[in-house]
Amino acid sequence: xxxxxxxxxxxxxxxxxxxxxxxxxxxxxxxxxxxxxxxxxxxxxxxxxxxxxxxxxxxxxxxxxxxxxxxxxxxxxxxxxxxxxxxxxxxxxxxxxxxxxxxxxxxxxxxxxxxxxxxxxxxxxxxxxx
Amino acid sequence: xxxxxxxxxxxxxxxxxxxxxxxxxxxxxxxxxxxxxxxxxxxxxxxxxxxxxxxxxxxxxxxxxxxxxxxxxxxxxxxxxxxxxxxxxxxxxxxxxxxxxxxxxxxxxxx
Numbered sequence: 001x002x003x004x005x006x007x008x009x010x011x012x013x014x015x016x017x018x019x020x021x022x023x024x025x026x027x028x029x030x031x032x033x034x035x036x037x038x039x040x041x042x043x044x045x046x047x048x049x050x051x052x053x054x055x056x057x058x059x060x061x062x063x064x065x066x067x068x069x070x071x072x073x074x075x076x077x078x079x080x081x082x083x084x085x086x087x088x089x090x091x092x093x094x095x096x097x098x099x100x101x102x103x104x105x106x107x108x109x110x111x112x113x114x115x116x117x118x119x120x121x122x123x124x125x126x127x128x129x130x
Numbered sequence: 131x132x133x134x135x136x137x138x139x140x141x142x143x144x145x146x147x148x149x150x151x152x153x154x155x156x157x158x159x160x161x162x163x164x165x166x167x168x169x170x171x172x173x174x175x176x177x178x179x180x181x182x183x184x185x186x187x188x189x190x191x192x193x194x195x196x197x198x199x200x201x202x203x204x205x206x207x208x209x210x211x212x213x214x215x216x217x218x219x220x221x222x223x224x225x226x227x228x229x230x231x232x233x234x235x236x237x238x239x240x241x
């Protein structure tokens with residue numbers, strides 16, 4: 001961590017964005033879940049990032065959960081529907097999830113680019129005067 | 131007044147390298163035993179550097195095992211650790227090559 005610090009710092013960023021990608025993929029996978037109105041809907045996951053405590057890079061502070069209330073949908077054909085024909089669906093916006101996915105993916109790649117450039121720079125430093 | 135050879139005495143500091151191997155205690159170099167050489171700091175720095183290179187290698191091989199048995203969640207962690215370890219090794223080699231170069235340069239001086 002101490003000799004090639006830039007690589008370690010970029011690595012913390014990679015980890016944060018990997019967790020964000022995991023959260024987004026979980027949200028998209030469960031987007032169309034239905035549940036009984038007596039139960040809670042699937043809660044979307046939101047990764048909360050912050051600067052690392054030791055001052056080197058970023059870390060995930062925790063995962064916040066979205067509302068369990070969801071949206072009531074009228075689907076009388078659904079076997080889970082209640083007496084009035086309603087089921088509960090998670091309140092997840094596909095567009096927002098896709099936008100978050102692009103941000104997470106590009107940021108993941110950006111951190112890996114930092115690793116690449118840092119490695120080139122360090123290699124140039126090591127080969128100095130050869 | 132001015133002793134031109136006096137400047138050469140700065141080379142005695144090189145005896146501090148004996149601190150690297152730890153054999154200086156047994157051999158008891160009189161000069162190294164008398165005064166703490168300024169180069170013991172260098173030797174300590176060098177061994178600390180070697181330790182951290184070794185740590186990087188250990189971390190990379192641990193992650194390689196995790197890749198093999200499928201417990202690693204993020205493959206980038208491994209590739210980054212492997213990069214770090216390879217950079218550390220390259221740096222060690224560069225330092226060693228420089229040291230050997232310097233040694234050979236000194237050996238050529240007596241001709």
